[in-house]
Amino acid sequence: MKILVIGKEGRLEKYTKDRFLLDKYTIIHAPAGASDDQLLSLGRDAEFILVDAIGKVSANLINSMPNLKMIHSEGVAYNGIDINAAKEKEIYVCNCKGMNATAVAEQTILLMLGLLRDVVMGDRNVREGNQIDVKERYMATASLKELADCTVGLIGFGDIAQAVAKYLSVFGAKVVYYNRSRRSAALEQECGVTYSNLDGLLAYSDMVSLHLAVTPDTEKIVNRAFLNKMKKGSYLINTARGELIDAEALLDALRSGHIAGAGLDTLEGEPVQKDNVMLTAEKEVEDKIIYSPHIGGITASSFQRGYDMIWSDMEKVAAGEVPDHVVNGW
Numbered sequence: 001m002k003i004l005v006i007g008k009e010g011r012l013e014k015y016t017k018d019r020f021l022l023d024k025y026t027i028i029h030a031p032a033g034a035s036d037d038q039l040l041s042l043g044r045d046a047e048f049i050l051v052d053a054i055g056k057v058s059a060n061l062i063n064s065m066p067n068l069k070m071i072h073s074e075g076v077a078y079n080g081i082d083i084n085a086a087k088e089k090e091i092y093v094c095n096c097k098g099m100n101a102t103a104v105a106e107q108t109i110l111l112m113l114g115l116l117r118d119v120v121m122g123d124r125n126v127r128e129g130n131q132i133d134v135k136e137r138y139m140a141t142a143s144l145k146e147l148a149d150c151t152v153g154l155i156g157f158g159d160i161a162q163a164v165a166k167y168l169s170v171f172g173a174k175v176v177y178y179n180r181s182r183r184s185a186a187l188e189q190e191c192g193v194t195y196s197n198l199d200g201l202l203a204y205s206d207m208v209s210l211h212l213a214v215t216p217d218t219e220k221i222v223n224r225a226f227l228n229k230m231k232k233g234s235y236l237i238n239t240a241r242g243e244l245i246d247a248e249a250l251l252d253a254l255r256s257g258h259i260a261g262a263g264l265d266t267l268e269g270e271p272v273q274k275d276n277v278m279l280t281a282e283k284e285v286e287d288k289i290i291y292s293p294h295i296g297g298i299t300a301s302s303f304q305r306g307y308d309m310i311w312s313d314m315e316k317v318a319a320g321e322v323p324d325h326v327v328n329g330w
Contacts, residue, residue: 001024001025001026001047001048001318002025002026002027002028002043002045002046002047002048002067003025003026003027003028003046003047003048003049003050003314004028004030004039004042004043004046004048004049004050005027005028005029005030005049005050005051006030006031006032006034006039006049006050006051006052006055006057007031007032007050007051007052007055007074008032008052009029009031011074011303011307012027012050012307012310013027015303015304015306015307016307016311017304017307017308018311021311021315025048025314028042028043028046030042030043032052032054032055036058036060036061036064039061040061040064040065043065044064044065044066045065045066045067046065046067046068047067047068047069047070047317047318048068048069048070048071048072048314048317049061049065049068049070049071049072050072050074050310051071051072051073051074051080051081052073052074052075053073053074053075053076053077053078053095054075054077054080054270055080056080056081057071057080057081057082057086058082058085059082059084059085062082062085062086062089062091063085063089068089068091069091069092069317070091070092070093070094070313070314070317070323071086071091071092071093071094072093072094072095072310072313072314072325073093073094073095073096074096074306074310075095075096075099075100075297075306076095076096076097076098076099076100076297077095077213078093078095078327079213079214079215081093083327083328084328086328087328087330090330092313092317092322092323092326092328093326093327093328094309094310094313094323094324094325094326094327095325095327096305096306096309096310096325097159097325097327098159098305099297099302099303099305099306099309100160100296100297100298100299100302100305100306101159101160101162101163102163102301102302103296103297103298103299103301103302104160104163104239104265104296104297105160105163105164105166105167106167106296107239107265107292107295107296107297108160108164108209108237108239108296109164109167109168109171110292111237111239111263111264111265111290111292112147112152112207112209112235112237112263113147114263114290115207115235115237115260115261115262115263115290116144116145116146116147116150116235117144118138118144119290120287120290121134121287122134145206146171146172147168147171147172147173148171148172148173149206150173150174150206150207151173151174151175151176151204151205151206151207152168152173152174152175152176152205152206152207152208152209153175153176153177153178153196153201153202153204153205153207153208153209154175154176154177154178154193154209154211155177155178155179155198155201155208155209155210155211155212155221156177156178156179156210156211156212156213156240157177157178157179157183157193157211158211160211160239161177161209161211162187162191164209164211165177165191165192165193166191166192168192169191169192174194175191175192175193175194176193176194176195176196176200176201176204176205177193177194177195177196177201178195178196178197178198178201179195182195183195199229202226202229202230202231203229203230203231204231205230205231205234206231206233206234206235207234207235207236207237208230208234208235208236208237209236209237209238209239210222210236210237210238210239210240210244210245211239211240212240212241212244213240213241214240214241214243214244218244219243219244220243220244220245220246221244222236222238222244222245222246222249222250223246223249224246224249224252224253226249227249227250227253227258227259228253228258230253230258230259232257232258233257233258233259233260234259234260235259235260235261235262235263236250236259236261236262236263237262237263237264238262238263238264238265238266239265239266239296240266241266242264242266242267242268242269242270243268245264245268247267247268247276247277247278248277250262250278251277251278251281251285254281254285254288254289255282255284255285259288260288261288261289261290262288262289262290263289263290263292264278264289264290264291264292265291265292265293265294265295265296266294266296267291267294270294272293309324309325312324313325
């Protein structure tokens with residue numbers, strides 16, 4: 001059986017524990033961004049497509065591959081795959097749900113603590129020889145907080161947000177969440193969270209953390225109205241997708257001081273260039289932001305979990321069984 005891999009060459013081989021599987025399947029590699037014609041010339045007869053989480057699989061490609069049985073995202077995201085076209089042909093679309101929950105949750109906590117302890121400015125001032133001046137200023141203003149002092153609002157409550165909530169409970173933070181549908185009482189108790197409507201969460205949270213997929217309903221959800229509803233002096237964390245935030249609105253909220261700071265693992269417009277609007281702000285605004293290069297979910301353990309899921313799903317489909325991680329069931 002044949003696998004058409006669309007994306008970075010070598011990851012499937014690197015993270016496959018059972019080397020026998022690599023010999024069992026014919027693996028064809030195609031670069032991300034390849035045209036449908038290029039993909040079909042390489043793998044028209046493939047039974048499986050494995051695609052980068054931000055890659056695209058069009059209806060035309062799906063309809064032109066007569067043997068196709070399953071399309072699998074290498075990650076959690078699958079919005080570049082035409083799931084309706086696949087469903088019409090009874091082709092499974094799968095993702096690696098939960099593969100990166102622990103990793104992204106850790107990155108979320110890192111950014112929260114980094115903002116509360118002013119890590120970027122602290123590091124800079126020690127390097128510049130201003131250690132004692134900065135320490136005395138913090139002591140005089142009593143401006144440093146602990147997570148236990150905070151109410152943290154989680155928007156979206158999937159695998160990652162649930163992991164974040166469990167970590168936060170260890171720190172003693174109060175955690176509220178908003179989700180399109182309320183979760184079960186048992187899950188709320190397990191994660192130590194309280195449900196809130198969105199306006200209430202924004203009004204009372206010292207930190208707001210985004211855990212949403214990008215959809216027409218959520219794109220630019222963090223706009224001026226959203227930010228104005230946030231508690232004055234609160235922080236925004238985004239380890240989900242940059243497209244959730246209106247960058248100009250966030251910069252203005254940071255300029256005014258209504259938002260005290262932001263921890264951002266992702267920005268709109270990847271790969272991020274130096275002329276990205278978020279990176280051209282004045283120094284006073286820059287100093288209120290901690291960036292990380294969208295690395296929340298890419299630990300070695302996360303990849304290992306993901307490729308274990310991928311191979312398990314492929315083997316089940318090859319055996320005529322239903323895979324475990326279907327997102328377009330019929």
